[in-house]
Amino acid sequence: MGYIRWFLSFLKKYRVRMIVGLILVFITSLLVLINPQISGMIVDEVIEGQHYEKLGILLLIMIGVTLVRSLLRFTFLMCFESSSQGLVYDMREEAYRKLMKEDFNFFNKNRTGDLMSRQTGDMDAVRHMVSHVIYFSFENILVFLMALVMIFSVNVKMALCMLIVLPFTLAVTLSQRRHIKPAFDRVRDCFSSLNAFAQETIAGNRVVKAFAKEDYELEKFDRENDGYRDAQLNAASIWMKYIPMFEVLSQCLTIILMIMGGFMVIDGEMTIGNMVTVNGYLWMLNSPLRQAGWIINDLQRFLTAIEKIYKVYTTEPDIKQPEHVVEKRKLKGSVTFDHVNYYTNDDTVLKDISFHVEPGQTVGIIGATGSGKSSLVNLICRFYDVNQGRVLVDDIDVRNLNLQTLRGNIGIAMQDVFLFSDTIEGNIAYGNPDCTFEQVQAAAKIANADEFIREMPEGYDTIIGERGVGLSGGQKQRISLARAILKDPSIIILDDTTSAIDMETESMIQNELKKISDERTVFIIAHRISSIIHADQILVLDNGRLVERGTHEQLLAKKGYYSTVFHHQYGEFDRFKKVRAEKGRGEA
Template sequence: MFQFKWLWHNLKGDRVRYIFALCLSVAGCSLTIINPYLSQRIVDEFIAGPDAARNLADGRGLLIALGLGMIGFSLLRTGLAYFTTMLYERASQNMLYRVRIFLYNKIQGQDMRYYDRNRTGDLMTKMTGDLDMVRHTLSWIIKTIIESLTVFLAAVVYFFYIDVELTLWLLILSPPIFLVAFIFARRVRPMYVDLRERLSQLNTITQENIAGNRVVKAFAREEYEIEKFTDKSVNYSKANKAAALVWLDYFPYLEIFSQGFTVILMVAGGLYVMDGRLTFGEFAAFTALIWGLSNPMRSIGIIINDIQRFFASLTKIMDVYYAEPDIVNAHGDRAKRRYQGRIQFENVSFKYDSATVLDNVSFIVEPGETIAIMGATGSGKTTLINLIPRFYDVTKGCVLVDGTDVRKLALNELRGNIGVATQDVLLFSDTIDGNIAYGDPDMPEEDVVEFARLAAAHNFIEKMPEGYDTIVGERGVGLSGGQKQRIALARALAVQPPILILDDTTSAVDLETEEHIQKSLRELEFPCTKIIIAQRVSTTAEADRILILDGGKIVEEGTHAELLKKRGYYYDVFMLQNEGIGREAKVSGQE
């Protein structure tokens, strides 16, 4: 089956260890017939045989040897079992490590569309619970199957050696057991697929609510979220119980058939002993080894349960394993070279699914120029800047950087030349210094301080408990929105990019801080083309050009003064914002 071929492929590096473990399992389980054979000889020669008394008097050495042999083989089997378990664990843990690293790299290499389509909680489930189920399969399920088959075959062979007819009587129960197991497997498999999906939904709800705890508390929706989580948890619990109860439907049949081996042995074997067909020793060997038939049959349901869980988990893992991004680094990693910063959009259109976001957009940004982009919510501003570092690819037209289509540039080189700071700031659970120097971990501390000054962040950082060594909470918890934006801006400036993209980065700062940031951006010591998305006229006023987007199209273009003369969207925004400022000043004067 394909799933087991996948396991074999990913065992590379531990295949010899795993095959050796399988061979030791077969060898160790084959030894199970030794002790019944030794006990047969002891019973026939020293307990129930016609010469038992004479043998007990004259052959005590052999009796002791047989007894010691049973102890020795028991210790040998125990030692082999311990050693093989260590080999299985080593091989499965090594495979788990390799696959987890591969999947993490795979997820990191996916484009933005992949993250748009896949839930974070689902990806986390694949990286944890699903992978551990695969490891469990390799270290326990396959091992159990091999050992159960070996014990079963060894017992059957030995039983045939002793008495063929009695063995056939015992094996008459095997077909109905396998039929019950087959029916059980067909019924339970879709239930585990559904169970896996419900677990994913539960993890997604958990992740979203932990990440969005501030929003939940701000709207006092704790009770609602608890009810929603409880509902998902109840659904998962019901699915789990349903799958377990299916096993209980079939367990009595398997248990009855398994116990039937002992009943047949007692009846048929007892008759054969009475007829003299079997010796007491041979009957004792059958009795000692009957578990070799009954136990594998008894555990077949548990094995099927785990195998179905494995199939459900591995299907989800392979969704990630074989996923290929639409945007790939087809040109390989290249040594970073600094771009001049010329950006050109040529008849660019972009559709997300069936919705048109950008429609035939064309403009040029010269090196060192500052372009401001303004427009209503949903006009396509963020989508437009996402096309420059190739977070998405255009549907039509092309985006060029320094005269080259971005699709022909190496991704690491392209993105290494672009600094990005967005309104939705993500700070890592690290020091403030580590967050600012994220793009260059070896950055000297004095440079970190300088970029923090440029972003108007130095003053408040100095007041933090441990300054630049203050640990920032997850997603920047403990900092205000404006403080997080300024740290994000410092992080973008710290790589000294030839292209700087700011997506409403100063929306949460006061006007005085914004003026300081604007002054810093104008006086950067390195050449930089700047594209700024903003809604404040105070931010866009000093840009070399302003683009107004509406419905995915550029409807206005020009300088601050030129757009005011056109009396369009920009003029309306300017009047609205300045009217508000005027009212505030008037009220302040009256007071």
């Protein structure tokens, strides 16, 4: 029941408001008892006793009680509603803060739509619990018990007859609760799946349209939608089966009153006024019995929702702040891999990687797809932890550095460029929001993005679509590069950042990067030799192993993997130039 304790920890902040609300509910429930008593007095004393002078006073009391009850009800509803909104606000913020602390593995295992469901539909079930179910359950229990006590005070024999219904009501309630829980679990799972599918398809709408797969996606959506509908209908069929039972049990009370009460009035054991009074309390017994099924439904929906939220909240990240943090605000930028092995799901990604990079050096990384290039730089940022060996930055194991300090000293332009629905200036300044416009512009110039940005309708204030929709691949890469540079990091990582840029633009960017590379360590992952040809050292990865290392000239001399890639990319071009040159001399 850890998730209940977790929920109560948030509720504690609003306990005063909730207690005041419950006290008002108690007072309101007490006031409900007055009008049936007055109804009985009107019958016995005014109608039968002919004390007509009491009628006005009794009616005024009934009206006054009704008005006071209405005012108190409005007040306690406001107490519970404001508490529910505040609690869900706090819970959603805390859950979101925990999400921001999760590592890459967490998001690899959980779909975005599922996590969104925790923050939306499940949170709303919690809000409904606090704003409605708590006071409603308390009110119904109070009203039922008070009505039963008042009926005992009127006639004990009649009250005992009413109690016959309670064991049957309890049995039906327990049976419903047992059957409804798995049904609601299925509903929440199907809702999460539907939400995840819709989010994924909408985000990938360009791919869907490019392949003309709208009908195919509609069929898949229909299957998800059908699953959610069937889960809802299954849950509905359960409470539809039990709700009539509660209705029958509540009506049994009326039958008992009519039969037993009639005989008792005939036998003189009760007055007609007593019977009217009991009849006035009867709805106070009927209503809780009718509502029991709905309350169980809402309670089970809440338990299912809070359990799922808590499960996400309590998932501990693999990457945590070290217990004994080595604080160093500004890193110089030296990087060392010391016999590093990294594997995931029994699949070895990097094997015995060792190299050293001095501050200010530029390192090129090249290799076939899946050779471990991105994984290698992800270990520098500590997005993942090594399984064996060490990754050192400034001769400090990254597992001992403060995570925010480490990542704050690294500017990374990732392979999968993500831009926010914001202005271009806001996207570039994301890592340093307090920077000046001149700094944003300077970073954009280094990334060769200033020119195309100024040509846009509103320049740097142009709002780009979600994930950078409206920009070309090369434009998005250059904005991503500018964002990494603006952090003023000690280490810059460019993960295939210039793959969508023409070679002329790439050359201009490299020239600009050379001006700042003396102050920063730069890692460039690339498939084109031109991107890394001037690097101080080049790492060649093959199947997770560091197979070659050296400068461009040194690697060409080895005539290995690097040399083969170089000749594949430049050999035909050099031969073409040679043929053209010989042809030109022959014509002359």
